[in-house]
Amino acid sequence: MSAGMLPVLAVMLPVLGMVLALPLGARGAERLTLALAPLGLAVAVAIAVVVYGGSAPIRHELGHWAPPLGLAFRVDGLSAAMMVTAAVVIGATALFARGQFGTAAGEAETRRAFAFWPLLLAIWGATNLALAANDLFTFYVALELLTFAAMPMVALDGKRETLEAALRYLMFALLGSVLYLLGVALMYGAAGTLDVVVLASRAGGTYPVLLAAALMTAGLLAKTALLPLHLWLPPAHAGAPAAASAVLSALVVKGSFVILLRLWFGVLPGIPGPMAAQILAGLGAAAILLGSVAALAQERLKLLVAYSTVAQIGYLFLMFPLIASMPGTETAAKAWTGGVVQAVAHAFAKAAMFLTVGLMAARLGHDRIRDIAGAGRALPVPMITFGLAGLTLMGVPPSGGFAAKWLLLAAAIEAGQWWWALVILCGGLLTGGYVYRVLSVGLRAGEATAPTRSADGQGIALVLAIVSVLLGFLPLGAFGLVQIGRLDLGP
Amino acid sequence: MIADLLIVAAIVALALPVVLARSAFTAVALFVAYGLLLAFAWVRLDAVDVALTEAAIGAGLSGVLLLGAARRLAGGPPVEDAPPGKAQVALIGVGCAGLAVALGAVILALPDPAPSLAEPVMANIAAIEVGNPVTAVLMGFRGLDTLLEAAVLVLAVVALWALAPDAAWGAAPGWRQPPATDGPLALLARVLPPIGVVVAVHILWVGADAPGGKFQAAAILAAMWLLPWMAGIAAPPPISRAWLRIVIAAGPVAFILAGFAGSVLQGAFLAYPPGYAKAVIIAVEVVLTASIAVALALLVLGPPAEDRGA
Amino acid sequence: MSATIFGLLGAALVGIGLFGLLVRRDALLRILAFNLLGGGVFLVFGAVARRGAGAGLPADPVPQAIILTGIVVAFAATTLAVALVLRLAAAKDRG
Amino acid sequence: MTEILLGAALLVLATVAAGLVRVLRGPGVADRVMAAQLLGTGGIAVLLLLDAATGIAGLADAALTLALLAAFATVALVRGAPDDGGEPPA
Structure with missing residues (x-):
């Protein structure tokens, strides 16, 4: 074979x-x-x-x-x-x-x-x-598969709020798909192919190609839920059953993100100007700050975790200007690795967090943050899981999130774009704020009790959280994997 | 040229009021007419395969689906948010018009002569052994996309059924139809399906070498299967029926197995053995047609609904 | 010539559909607007196909094949949206 | 001969376009529905005339498909239209 x-x-x-x-x-x-x-x-x-x-x-x-x-x-x-x-x-x-x-x-x-x-x-x-x-159209098929699978996941509970969240998600997703497909049509009209590698040599910076790229980017951003196109995400991810939320936050939004990477750095290396990349990262920075603040303000655990996804998605977009402004350099390589490791670490941490929050809600009978005092005693493993996953989201060493954010930070400073470094640091502090808020209430003495004592699944969430932390212990050489075959360095 | 402009004017004249319509039912009636005219546009673009699909799906199945929805929502459609203010509407209007103008300008700026894959398709079509270049692309050069689209339809059925109320799970799909009426409607529902099935088989068969193929044939079959239910003279099978689920899955499974056979025999997924390409393609298409037809019919019917037993 | 005319029609339909999708609040009308938008996108693709005529073919078959599958998937998306809207309406009726 | 057929197709198309006025203006749903049916019938005629005039493969099949689906849509319209045949309450 x-x-x-x-x-x-x-x-x-x-x-x-x-x-x-x-x-x-x-x-x-x-x-x-x-x-x-x-x-x-x-x-x-x-x-x-x-x-x-x-x-x-x-x-x-x-x-x-x-x-x-x-x-x-x-x-x-x-x-x-x-x-x-x-x-x-x-x-x-x-x-x-x-x-x-x-x-x-x-x-x-x-x-x-x-x-x-x-x-x-x-x-x-x-x-x-x-x-x-x-291939740009095969990507479209993948996007449709993701949408058709994710929408009913959101509505799986069949409650009215989740049906509403699913409808809103579907509208965003369908608009995103159709804009993407329009871009595909223009791209084919301009270059006569949809293969990413062939396009890289054929698609110049002509007007049809630029409009195609803009439409596809807009469509993909709606699906990735980058601020200000994030409105559908919190109700959808918070309303879904825990197991569904885990894959929605960990994987589904990453699918469209990877396609965006292929578009920007595979099809069009160097064609969207540095200004466009700065705007994208600006939206990412806004997502980090506003998403984290929104997470801090939430009353409910699941919504807090969902807003945290909005914020963590923001980090993924910081790699764009760093690669676009320093193409082919060591700095670009660092930013690339940082972005990809962020995607991976967040996938593990967020899956762990949603599973564990779902468990807590099921055992406690609610997910109101102010009423979870005592959960640390009643549900020690889920609280530890939440804390470990929180470490990765904050970017505290040693954790996968730390490796990712450190690489992005270093690349930002090397590229002379210190403002992104500032955003990363502020984001880390805010993340620390909302993780601490949950832990501090949970570890307080209180009457929260978990009447059912089944241990189903808490170990699984814990393992995911541990993996997200252990990523930070990988030797740097292992991260070299994500450099292999980078399209912005040529086919 | 004159015909083109006539078609364009008519389509725009229908599309604008669809968006501005006050009642959903009016909008749907306009939309069905729009779908019919769109089929002409496809003929004028020398895309007869697409025209066939548009006539069957765009005007036929979509029309039935949307008319049913409009009737059910007639009491008061769900309104989500507050309507946008006048200034906001104006702003959105300017933005959309700007996008349309930019798009138009870009279409005029597309390279001339246009880049195209028509030549490589014709240079290699002999290896796929079918005469219709669109079928060659669908089943040969871009067979993976078609395979996955067939899987998307299966997924759509799962997704649709997932939206059923728990109380109705396992029941027959769709809403209760008004009781059967004798007379012209019931007669039509009895007479038309046999003719339709013959036409569908014909369209599938010629699809290898002329416009037509599985999607078009499946859409016609779906419509013919739906007719007796819509007329109220027969009821659809419950969604828990094993044969129903097997038929839906059979097409994509056959396609995937054919793909793996290519991996084993020819060293590449979806590579067809020389000399047998047409045989394999037609075999897969026949099974796919049945699966797609059932899936499309079920998608039009919708998930099982609670008022069925009421 | 036809290619350009229908390409421009596609552009107009994209504008009209997008406007309806963003401005209308009635869910069913939004679904219709989405279909207009989709029809516009397919027409733009169709114009691209027609421009690519060659090798004895009146149009490039690759985009035509893509449009075919696209229409089927757009239809599936429409059925899902309709089902969701109907389900939501039923849920609201019950209060 | 080809010119005559094409001219006829154009004429039918113009008739169909005239029928659109009823689709657009109503006033009743029944008027719209009947006009939409005229579109279907006219469409079949145009396709068949084009087939005879140009010989593009598949046009006759397209007409056949349209004929079937137009009948199908009629059933939906008859079963689906509000009973009074007028505008449903907005």
Whole structure:
């Protein structure tokens, strides 16, 4: 078997599982998902090993048709790192979700159980597709898969507020898709291809290309929920069941973000001017500051965590001006690694946080922050999990978040753009504020009790939080993986 | 040229009032007419495959879906937020007009001669062994996209059913239709489907070498399958039926298996064995057509609804 | 010539659809506006395809194939949006 | 001959466009529905005339599809229109 089969398996196993889930029914789909999780993780790890070992991206031309006529998978270091992340998060979520969405033998299929497993597999397959694909229209298909899977996840509880949140999300997402597709049409009209690598050599800075890039960027920002297009995110992510929120925050918003990276640094290296990159990072900075302040002001734990996602997404956009202003330099490499590690570390930390907050809400019967006093005694493991994940979000050493923010900070100072460094520091303080607020109330003596004593799932969330911290202990050389096959350095 | 301008004027004349309409029902009636005219635009653009799809899906299935929704919401459509103020509307209007103008300017500025993949498609079409270049792209050169789109439709059915109220889970999809009426409607619903099925098979079959194919055939089949239910002379199967779910999944599964067969036999996913490409493609298309038809029909019907038992 | 005319029509429909999507508050009208917007995008793509005529074909088949799948997916999106709106209306009726 | 057929197609198209006035102005839903049906019928005619005039492959099939789906849409309209045939309450 050639290495080219690996990305095909990474995409097709979850997609096949999603399709088969329908005839298998809820119980069969649950078992299939739990069987596919280790298999998919093995594939993702194999991909990472091959990419790292060969120091080159994996390419696979589908049907032997080379771009621009055909489609090719291209898995670089960024894709490999994110695929491993996705496999771990999906696997952990699947294990966690057995409690909530499991179907015992002989039990009748429920709507929630029927829907959850194929939706989870669809998010996995779509994420891997966004990571493996190298064609602007295949990206569109991945975006649609993500939307169609994420929307019902939001509405899974069937309550009126969650239905409203789902409708709002769907409207944002559909508008984002259609703007993106309009950009794809113009791009094809200008260059006659949609392959990212071929486009890099063909798409000049002509007006059609620039308008296409602007439309696609706007569409992707709406899907990534960058401020001011974030309005749909907090109600959607806070209203979904915990297991759903975990993958929505950890993976779904990253899918559109990775496509944005491909567009800016793959299709158009150097074409969107430094000014555009500054604006993007400016929005990111606003997201960090306003999102964190909003998180501080929340009364409810799940909303706090959702606003924290708005803020943490902001960090991802700080890499744009740093790479755009210093193309091909060490600084750009640092910013790239910092951004990607932020995406990975946030995925682990936020999945852990949503799972743990969901557990706390389920055990305490509410998620009002001011009433969780005593939770530290009643629910020690979830509180520790929240704290550890909080370390990564703050960027306290040693943690994955620290590595990410340190790299971005260093790159900002090297690039002479000290104002981003300031934003990173302020963001860290504000994050510390809202994490501390939860911990300080929770660790206070109080009457919060957890009547049910099942330990289901708290270990899974803890493991995810520990992984997010342990990323900070990786030797710097390991981060070299995400440098492999960087498109802004040429195909 | 004159015909083009006539079509354009008519489409704009329909699109504007859709957006400005006071009642949803009026807007939907206008929208159906708009869909029909759009099919002409596609004929004028020499995209007969697309015209067929637009006629079947844009005007047919969408029309039925939206008319049903408009009727059900007639009592009072859900209003989300406060309407925007006059100044805001004006600002949005200027912005949208600006975008349209910029888009128009950019379309005029597209490179001439236009870059195109028509030549490589025709140079390699022999290897796909079908005569219709659009089918060659769909099933051959960009087969991955088509495969994944088929999976998107399965996902859409799952997503739709996930929106059912818990009380209605497992029941038949859709809202209760008014009781059956004898007379012209019931007659039509009995006479038309057999003809439609023949037409659909024809469109699928010619699709290999002429405009047509699985999407168009599936849309017609879906419409024919829906007719007796809409006329109230038959009821759709409950969503818990095993055969229903198997048919929906069969198409994408067959496509994926064909893809993996290519991996094993030819060394690349979705590579077809020389000499058998057309046979494989047609086999996959037949199964896909059935899956897509069922999926489209179920999407039009909607999730099981609570008022069914009432 | 047709390509340019219908391309410009596509641009106009994008403007009209986007306006409706942003200004109207009725959910069903928003869904219709989204479909107008989508139709405009497909027409722009269709104009691009028509311009790419060559090798004996009246239009470039690659964008045409993309439009076909795009129409089917846009339809699926419409059905989901409609189902959500109807479900929400039913939930509101019950209070 | 081709010119005559194309001219006929144009004429039918113009008739259809005239029918649009009813779609747009109503006043009743029934008027709009009937006019939309005229669009369907006229559309079939235009497609068939174009087929005879230009011989572009697939136009006859498009007409066939339109005929089926127009009948389908009619059923939806008949089942879906508000009973009074007038404007539903806004």
